[in-house]
Every structure is written in structure tokens, then in C-alpha cells.
Amino acid sequence: xxxxxxxxxxxxxxxxxxxxxxxxxxxxxxxxxxxxxxxxxxxxxxxxxxxxxxxxxxxxxxxxxxxxxxxxxxxxxxxxxxxxxxxxxxxxxxxxxxxxxxxxxxxxxxxxxxxxxxxxxxxxxxxxxxxxxxxxxxxxxxxxxxxxxxxxxxxxxxxxxxxxxxxxxxxxxxxxxxxxxxxxxxxxxxxxxxxxxxxxxxxxxxxxxxxxxxxxxxxxxxxxxxxxxxxxxxxxxxxxxxxxxxxxxxxxxxxxxxxxxxxxxxxxxxxxxxxxxxxxxxxxxxxxxxxxxxxxxxxxxxxxxxxxxxxxxxxxxxxxxxxxxxxxxxxxxxxxxxxxxxxxxxxxxxxxxxxxxxxxxxxxxxxxxxxxxxxxxxxxxxxxxxxxxxxxxxxxxxxxxxxx
Amino acid sequence: xxxxxxxxxxxxxxxxxxxxxxxxxxxxxxxxxxxxxxxxxxxxxxxxxxxxxxxxxxxxxxxxxxxxxxxxxxxxxxxxxxxxxxxxxxxxxxxxxxxxxxxxxxxxxxxxxxxxxxxxxxxxxxxxxxxxxxxxxxxxxxxxxxxxxxxxxxxxxxxxxxxxxxxxxxxxxxxxxxxxxxxxxxxxxxxxxxxxxxxxxxxxxxxxx
Amino acid sequence: xxxxxxxxxxxxxxxxxxxxxxxxxxxxxxxxxxxxxxxxxxxxxxxxxxxxxxxxxxxxxxxxxxxxxxxxxxxxxxxxxxxxxxxxxxxxxxxxxxxxxxxxxxxxxxxxxxxxxxxxxxxxxxxxxxxxxxxxxxxxxxxxxxxxxxxxxxxxxxxxxxxxxxxxxxxxxxxxxxx
Numbered sequence: 002x003x004x005x006x007x008x009x010x011x012x013x014x015x016x017x018x019x020x021x022x023x024x025x026x027x028x029x030x031x032x033x034x035x036x037x038x039x040x041x042x043x044x045x046x047x048x049x050x051x052x053x054x055x056x057x058x059x060x061x062x063x064x065x066x067x068x069x070x071x072x073x074x075x076x077x078x079x080x081x082x083x084x085x086x087x088x089x090x091x092x093x094x095x096x097x098x099x100x101x102x103x104x105x106x107x108x109x110x111x112x113x114x115x116x117x118x119x120x121x122x123x124x125x126x127x128x129x130x131x132x133x134x135x136x137x138x139x140x141x142x143x144x145x146x147x148x149x150x151x152x153x154x155x156x157x158x159x160x161x162x163x164x165x166x167x168x169x170x171x172x173x174x175x176x177x178x179x180x181x182x183x184x185x186x187x188x189x190x191x192x193x194x195x196x197x198x199x200x201x202x203x204x205x206x207x208x209x210x211x212x213x214x215x216x217x218x219x220x221x222x223x224x225x226x227x228x229x230x231x232x233x234x235x236x237x238x239x240x241x242x243x244x245x246x247x248x249x250x251x252x253x254x255x256x257x258x259x260x261x262x263x264x265x266x267x268x269x270x271x272x273x274x275x276x277x278x279x280x281x282x283x284x285x286x287x288x289x290x291x292x293x294x295x296x297x298x299x300x301x302x303x304x305x306x307x308x309x310x311x312x313x314x315x316x317x318x319x320x321x322x323x324x325x326x327x328x329x330x331x332x333x334x335x336x337x338x339x340x341x342x343x344x345x346x347x348x349x350x351x352x353x354x355x356x357x358x359x360x361x362x363x364x365x366x367x368x369x370x371x372x373x374x375x376x377x378x379x380x381x382x383x384x385x386x387x388x389x390x391x392x393x394x395x396x397x398x399x400x401x402x403x404x405x
Numbered sequence: 406x407x408x409x410x411x412x413x414x415x416x417x418x419x420x421x422x423x424x425x426x427x428x429x430x431x432x433x434x435x436x437x438x439x440x441x442x443x444x445x446x447x448x449x450x451x452x453x454x455x456x457x458x459x460x461x462x463x464x465x466x467x468x469x470x471x472x473x474x475x476x477x478x479x480x481x482x483x484x485x486x487x488x489x490x491x492x493x494x495x496x497x498x499x500x501x502x503x504x505x506x507x508x509x510x511x512x513x514x515x516x517x518x519x520x521x522x523x524x525x526x527x528x529x530x531x532x533x534x535x536x537x538x539x540x541x542x543x544x545x546x547x548x549x550x551x552x553x554x555x556x557x558x559x560x561x562x563x564x565x566x567x568x569x570x571x572x573x574x575x576x577x578x579x580x581x582x583x584x585x586x587x588x589x590x591x592x593x594x595x596x597x598x599x600x601x602x603x604x605x606x607x608x609x610x611x612x613x614x
Numbered sequence: 615x616x617x618x619x620x621x622x623x624x625x626x627x628x629x630x631x632x633x634x635x636x637x638x639x640x641x642x643x644x645x646x647x648x649x650x651x652x653x654x655x656x657x658x659x660x661x662x663x664x665x666x667x668x669x670x671x672x673x674x675x676x677x678x679x680x681x682x683x684x685x686x687x688x689x690x691x692x693x694x695x696x697x698x699x700x701x702x703x704x705x706x707x708x709x710x711x712x713x714x715x716x717x718x719x720x721x722x723x724x725x726x727x728x729x730x731x732x733x734x735x736x737x738x739x740x741x742x743x744x745x746x747x748x749x750x751x752x753x754x755x756x757x758x759x760x761x762x763x764x765x766x767x768x769x770x771x772x773x774x775x776x777x778x779x780x781x782x783x784x785x786x787x788x789x790x791x792x793x
Contacts, residue, residue: 028488029495031440031470035447036488056768057488058444061522063753064778077517080483083445099659127448146455153452164445164541226687226714229742240714247717336658339710339721341690352693352708363778367691367710375745401444404485404768486790487770521777521786522769529790 021049026389028057034131034393035400037374041386048389051381053374058404066364070330071097071171074364079165081366082402084127087120087156088344090169092366095250096340096351097171100333101305108296109173110252115186115289116159116168117251118282122193123152124345125279132272132394133204136213141203148196151189158182172306173299183290190287197279205276214268218380218392221266228379229372232347233278234396237271239264244343258285268395275397305331330359337363346370346397368402428563432476432502433555434464439475439499441492443482446509446541450481453544460544463551472498477554478531479547483511484524496531504558506550507533510540638662640684640720644677651677663708663721668733671709671724675739678711678720686711686720689736692746694754696780704728705756709736726756735761753778 027038036057042050062081066074078093079086091113098105105113130145153163159178160166168175204210220230225238235242243260245253261277263270299306307326308319325331335357341350347369354363373396380392412419442450453460454468469475472495484492496505507527510516513536515525527533534557537550641655641662651674654665666674678686690710697704703725711720724733735758737743747758748767755776758764766773775782 028491029441029472031468036443036491056766056770057485057491058483059485059487059522059768060483060518061520061777061784062518064782064784065518065520068784080445080517083448102659127451143456146452147457150452150455150457163543164448227741229689229740242714248719337663337708337721338659338661339691339708339719341712341719348690350691350710352691352710354695362697363693363695365691365693365695367693371745371749372742375742489790520784521782524790 026386031135034398037393037398037400037403039377039389041389043386046385046387048381048384048386051378051389053377055374055400055403058400060401060405062405063364063366066361068360070359071333071361072326072330074361075167075170076165078366079162079167080401081405082344082346082349082368082370082399083164084124084399085120085345086165087116087168088124088342088349089366090167091117091251092340092342092344092349092351093353093364094169094171095342096338096353097333098300099338099340100336100353100355101171101302102334103172103300103302103305105173105251105300106297107252108177108294109298109300111289111292111294112174112178112298113169113251114253114256115286115293116156118286118289119152119155119186121282121345122279122286123149123156125275125282126152128275128345128394128397129200132391132397133210135390135394136210138204138207138210141200144196144199144203148193151192155182155186155189158185170299170306172302173297177298183293186286186290190283190290193283194280197276197283201276205273211269213388213391214272214395215265217268217384217388218395219265219267220376220380224379225266225376228376230347230376231369231372232343232345233271233274234347234373234376236260236262237274237395238266244341244348248341250340250342256285256288268391271395271397332357332359333361341367344369346399346402347373349402366402366405368405370396370398370400370402374398374403425562426559429559429561433558435466436464436477436504436551436554436558437467437469437475438465439472439478439495440468440470441478441480441495443480443484443488444511446481446512449541449544450479450508450547453547458544458548460548460551463548463555465551472496473500475499476502477504477506477551479506479508480512480527480531480533481508481541483509483516483518484527484530485522486524489524489530492527493530502558502561504534504554505531506535506537506547506554508537508547508550509542510538513538516540640678640681643681643683644674648673648677661719661721663723665723665725668724668726671722672734672736672739674722675709675711675736678722679739683716684718684720685713685715687740688712688714689740689742689746690719692736692743692750694750694756694778696754696778699728699779699781702727705731705754707733707750707756731756732759733757734759737761752776755779 022043024041024043025038026041028036038054038057040052040054041048062077065077075090075093078089081089126145126149130142133141156166157163159182160168160175220238222238222240225235225240239262241260241262246260258281261274261281263273303322308323312319313323333355335355337354339350339352341348349369350367352365353361356362377392381389452458478496478499507513511518511523512527515523517540524530535550535554537546539546641664644652651666651670652664653667656663678684690712693708695706695708697706705726707724709722726733733756735743735747745767747761748764750756751758751764752766752768753776769777
């Protein structure tokens with residue numbers, strides 16, 4: 002043991018407790034929700050300064066989009082915010098549809114809303130499970146994942162993939178909902194409110210949880226807007242902003258739901274906002290389910306949307322269109338759009354620029370977690386190291402979206 | 406003389422086995438993974454530990470945060486070039502016996518991402534024992550992989566897994582290679598000229614098992 | 615902008631993003647007061663894009679932030695784009711602005727030549743520009759003058775090249791090896 006030599010670049014300080022210590026939290030850490038590295042400058046237990054160091058999951062997705070046809074890019078978007086893949090799909094697909102000027106049939110829009118809201122509930126369940134696990138409540142983790150399994154079963158029934166569904170296509174959906182889906186969905190929606198009550202019973206009245214979250218990581222409303230926070234982080238500071246209300250998309254203006262806000266701006270406020278959002282998503286899903294009417298799920302654009310399999314096998318022009326769409330892709334008119342949606346973490350914006358070809362010229366995802374994480378140094382100054390864990394949990398970051 | 410009869414009749418509490426089998430049985434029944442969830446496969450790994458697909462039934466009772474206390478490293482997710490030295494360092498910190506499960510297409514071969522940022526397969530960095538395909542693999546596939554690893558562990562010999570001498574482990578990755586923006590305790594952004602990675606050789610000899 | 619009660623009040627009427635009428639008064643206001651700040655206006659797909667000369671971008675941003683009709687207090691995104699190595703100007707930097715009270719959006723675009731990729735930083739206007747500009751620098755090599763801490767954010771610190779430029783190969787220059 003004593004034969005190990007310390008490399009020369011580290012100097013030995015005679016009184017180490019008088020100086021501030023820089024340590025690295027992560028990138029492999031159970032509580033950083035992914036490969037995030039925080040350089041903490043500590044004065045004892047108190048954090049003097051923290052600098053996030055990201056890029057440990059950088060996948061080069063934006064460069065990959067430029068080499069793939071529009072339809073192929075949908076698969077890549079799943080892996081970005083991997084807790085909310087249907088939201089990523091929706092943003093990408095709707096940006097492309099805006100460029101193409103497609104009209105989406107009503108049933109497709111309703112199913113999109115339904116799946117997105119189910120996905121929002123699933124994402125918030127993972128947030129709650131991991132946030133509570135980091136604070137110390139392990140039971141909540143298992144209960145949340147039990148509920149999430151039911152949602153994953155529903156998504157898998159519709160699209161074939163639990164975590165990477167790629168269910169939406171440019172012009173509509175991959176295919177219609179399977180038989181019996183509505184009954185299963187109703188069953189889940191009936192079972193969900195008692196589960197939320199269970200989470201409230203476990204956490205909301207719990208003095209330990211309250212002491213660990215109230216007053217921690219405060220940010221005011223002006224600072225939140227200046228730093229570009231969005232989603233539950235912004236609504237937890239009292240700002241009533243929801244993209245579903247501000248710039249509605251995919252028929253969200255027809256649904257009746259509240260936008261929960263809390264005035265405090267601390268970890269507790271963000272927790273309450275997300276818990277209430279789960280209830281609101283449940284409300285929207287129930288409305289969407291009751292609105293489902295039979296109809297087409299793909300837009301009427303034979304050069305963009307794949308034809309049905311039966312039509313492809315029996316009609317020549319459908320076969321030709323299918324072949325051309327799959328082999329060569331379709332040309333998208335030149336131009337650029339920025340399409341924001343309200344993902345479960347905040348404003349997910351897609352900037353898509355086309356040169357007129359079948360591959361995009363630039364696709365940029367404005368990930369809400371990327372911006373939400375940039376506010377961590379502001380929130381974490383003066384807090385204890387253990388509170389950093391609570392703050393990261395309340396920001397609800399997903400490194401896949403930050404690093405892309 | 407009927408040694409077997411004597412043992413079976415007179416001393417029924419005696420268990421006869423080879424040392425290898427006993428130790429391997431103990432090792433395979435308590436494979437504790439190190440938390441190395443990187444991306445989407447990590448969520449499926451979390452699903453595998455949750456109540457529907459319970460990985461703890463197979464011995465993986467806890468996921469140890471510290472690699473010094475872990476047996477198996479389940480690399481779940483895509484490994485980017487920035488993360489690769491970190492992965493290697495965590496692997497080197499694990500004491501013997503250690504195994505690696507490469508979970509998912511990205512860890513196995515780069516997956517969907519054949520580009521500048523992702524290492525095309527984690528076996529370019531660490532020796533892998535079990536590969537799991539899928540994007541992401543279902544939790545049942547992870548459980549199957551753990552069971553395959555358990556079969557593999559049963560076939561090993563205790564002599565194969567000796568701990569590496571301490572100095573060699575310490576010098577494998579020169580510390581201070583992660584950038585520190587503050588500059589207070591480490592030199593900023595230095596990269597050593599040569600990194601001796603010598604520890605993999607013992608495992609490569611045993612690959613044929 | 616005040617925090618608290620003003621923002622918890624019921625939100626004003628939302629404007630669907632397909633309408634393009636709302637930002638046009640802002641364009642005319644900008645044209646009226648500072649015509650030299652506007653090089654071009656593009657209206658397409660329901661969105662308004664103003665092409666701003668490079669020197670005035672910070673002024674335009676603070677103008678739009680404080681203008682009472684506009685109140686663009688939220689910087690949604692700064693996004694770089696590479697038009698291709700043969701195009702002049704080669705790079706563009708897009709600023710996406712959003713108003714949290716009036717719910718309208720606008721895009722500002724700065725065009726840059728390949729040999730002079732400097733842009734004034736807008737971190738003084740919105741602090742969120744900090745990370746966005748670091749990412750644009752990392753991916754394209756666009757240098758933001760006045761940025762407090764311009765260094766790479768996503769790629770490793772010793773990476774050579776800028777990844778999202780069109781002449782950077784998809785698979786990089788060499789496969790990864792430990793040595």
C-alpha cells in the first residue's frame with residue numbers, strides 16, 4: 002500500500018481541512034440519473050460552486066439525422082429522451098409535417114394525444130421512483146415501476162416496443178390501435194387514481210420527505226424564465242406556461258385540463274406540480290379515449306405515407322409508392338421550422354431545416370433537460386451535498402436528451 | 406470398502422464436492438452488479454430489478470454503487486468516446502472475480518449509432534462475458550443473460566481468477582485525466598502520453614470457455 | 615416582469631402557431647426604429663425569420679426583450695447550421711425567441727462567412743444563452759465574443775474538429791482505441 006506513489010501533479014497540502022475541496026460526482030454515480038459529472042467545490046459539506054460536465058453520452062444524433070431519410074430518423078428520436086420516446090417522436094414528426102403541410106386525420110390526432118399523455122404519466126412515474134429512491138424512499142420505486150409496467154404493456158400492444166416504440170409516422174401513426182386496446186386502457190385508467198393516492202400517502206405527508214425537499218433549490222420566476230426553464234421546473238416557480246395551452250398542437254385545444262402551478266420554486270413545489278400533472282394527464286387520457294371515433298389513421302398523401310399492406314399487395318400504384326418511399330424517401334420542400342411541444346420535462350423543440358431533398362439538412366432538438374440542467378449551479382450554491390441529489394432529482398434530467 | 410456407503414449412511418451431514426464447484430456455486434448465486442446504467446438499457450435494467458421481473462431472485466440482490474464491492478458490470482447503454490476511459494477505470498477498480506455483461510445493441514456493437522461519437526462495441530475496452538442483443542432488450546433477456554453467466558461461472562476454475570498486484574492496477578489509468586475546470590487540485594485538461602493497459606491479458610487467455 | 619400572482623392568473627388567449635399576423639407588427643416596429651438592424655425578413659410555414667447582421671444581434675435581442683408589444687423574455691434555443699463548405703455565407707446561427715406572456719415566437723438569423731466566425735454573445739440578455747452558445751461553438755466552431763466561459767460542452771475537451779460541420783465525416787477520423 003505504501004509503495005504507491007502519488008503522481009507529481011497533485012500537491013500535498015499541509016492542512017487539508019482549511020481549503021476547499023474539488024471533487025467529482027459522477028459520471029458513474031447512482032444518483033446522478035445518468036452519466037452526469039458534477040465538479041463540486043466543497044467547503045466541508047457545503048457546496049460553494051458546482052459545474053456540470055456533460056457529454057458522456059454524446060451520441061452524435063444530430064449528425065445522424067442528416068444522413069437518414071425523414072422516416073428513418075424517427076427511430077433515432079426514441080433514444081433521445083428515453084423516458085418519453087413518444088414525445089420525441091411526436092415533435093420530430095410534427096416538424097416534418099409542418100414542412101410538408103400535411104393534414105392529420107382526427108383519429109390519428111386523438112390517438113397521438115392519448116399515447117403522449119400515457120407516456121407523460123410513465124415518465125413522471127420514473128421521475129417519482131428515482132427521485133424518492135435518491136432521497137431514501139425505496140418502496141415508492143417499486144410501486145411506481147409496477148404502475149409503469151401497465152403503461153408499457155399498453156404501449157407495447159400498440160407499437161411493439163416498450164421503451165422505443167417509434168409509433169408515430171410522418172402523416173399519422175404506424176398502424177391503428179389493436180383490438181381490445183380501449184378496454185385495457187380503460188382498465189388502467191380506472192386503476193391509476195388509487196395508485197396516485199398511494200404515492201401521496203407514502204410521500205406527501207412524510208415529515209422526512211418534506212424536510213428534505215422544502216426550501217431546497219429555490220429559484221424565482223424571473224430567474225427561471227431568464228435561464229430558460231420550462232415544464233414542471235418553470236411551473237414550480239409560479240409561471241403559468243404550458244406549450245399545450247400557449248401554442249397548441251395536435252388538437253390539444255379541444256381538451257379540458259388545468260395547468261398546475263406552485264408558487265415556491267423549490268424541490269417540493271416541483272414535486273407537487275408533477276404529482277398534479279399526473280392527475281391532469283389521466284384526465285386528458287380519459288377524454289381522449291372517449292373521443293375515439295373510427296376513421297383513418299394516416300394522412301391522405303400517397304407520396305409520403307406508406308399505404309396499407311393489403312392495398313400494397315393488390316394495387317400497382319400503392320406498390321410503387323411503397324417502394325419509392327422506402328427506397329428513396331420523399332422530398333420535403335425547402336425551408337426551416339421550429340416546432341415546440343410540451344414534453345414531460347418541458348419545452349421540447351425541434352428545429353428542422355430542409356434543402357428540398359429526402360434527407361434533412363439540419364435537425365436540432367432543443368432538449369428541456371439541457372436547459373434545466375444549466376440552472377443547477379445557481380440552485381445548488383450554498384446547499385449541502387445531500388441536497389444536490391434532491392435537486393438533481395427534482396430537475397428531472399435525462400442525459401440522453403442533454404447530450405444527444 | 407464402500408467409502409460411499411460409509412459416508413452416505415453414517416455421516417449424512419457431510420457434503421462432498423470439489424473446491425471449484427463450491428466456490429463457483431457461491432459466486433454465481435450472489436452476483437452483485439455495479440450500477441453502470443448509461444442510457445435506455447439502464448431503464449430496462451431498472452425494470453428487471455423491479456417487482457415484475459425480479460432480478461434479485463437470481464442472486465443480484467443489490468446493485469452496488471461502488472465498483473470495489475461489485476462482481477459483475479452490466480454495461481447497459483451506449484458508450485461514448487468521452488465515457489470510454491471512465492468505463493475502463495471502473496472496470497479496473499473492480500476486484501477479481503469480475504465479469505462483464507454487455508447489454509443491448511449499443512454496448513455490443515455500437516447499435517444504431519455508427520458514427521464518430523460512439524465506441525463500436527464495449528469489447529474494445531473491456532473483455533465481455535455475455536452479450537445481449539436488443540434495443541433495448543426486454544428485462545427477461547437480461548435475466549436470461551444472468552443465468553447464462555451463472556452457467557459460465559460454474560465452469561470456471563478458482564485458479565483463473567487471481568487479483569492483480571496493486572501497483573499494476575493503480576497505474577493502469579493515470580489519475581487526473583478527467584478535466585477539472587476549477588484548476589485548484591489538478592492540472593487542467595492534461596492527457597498522459599501513454600496509458601498502459603495490461604490487465605486484460607489474463608481474461609483473453611480464457612476466452613475459449 | 616413580476617413573479618407570483620401575475621403569473622398564476624388565467625393565461626391570455628393562445629395564438630395557434632400557424633398564424634403569422636402577430637409578429638408582423640414587431641417587424642414593422644423594428645423596421646421603423648432601426649432599419650439597419652434588419653437585413654431580410656422571411657415569412658414561411660407560419661413563422662417569421664429576421665436576418666440580422668452580425669454586429670447588431672445583441673442589440674436586436676435586447677430590443678425585442680424590452681419592447682412592450684413583444685416582450686420576448688424567453689430564449690428557447692440557439693441553433694447553428696452549416697450550409698455546406700461551398701456556400702457563402704457558410705454558417706448560420708438561429709435564435710428562437712418566445713414570449714411567456716404573449717405566446718408568440720420569432721426567429722433571428724445571423725449569417726457568417728467561413729473565415730470570420732465571430733458573433734457577439736447574448737448571454738447578457740438571457741443567461742440561458744450560455745450553454746446554447748457553448749454547444750454551437752462545440753459543434754460548429756462559431757466563436758461568441760463576450761461569452762464568459764466558451765469551451766466545449768458535449769465533445770471531449772481534446773477533440774479535434776467540429777462535429778456537425780458538413781465536411782466532418784460521419785464516422786469520425788479514426789475508430790476508438792484505448793491507446
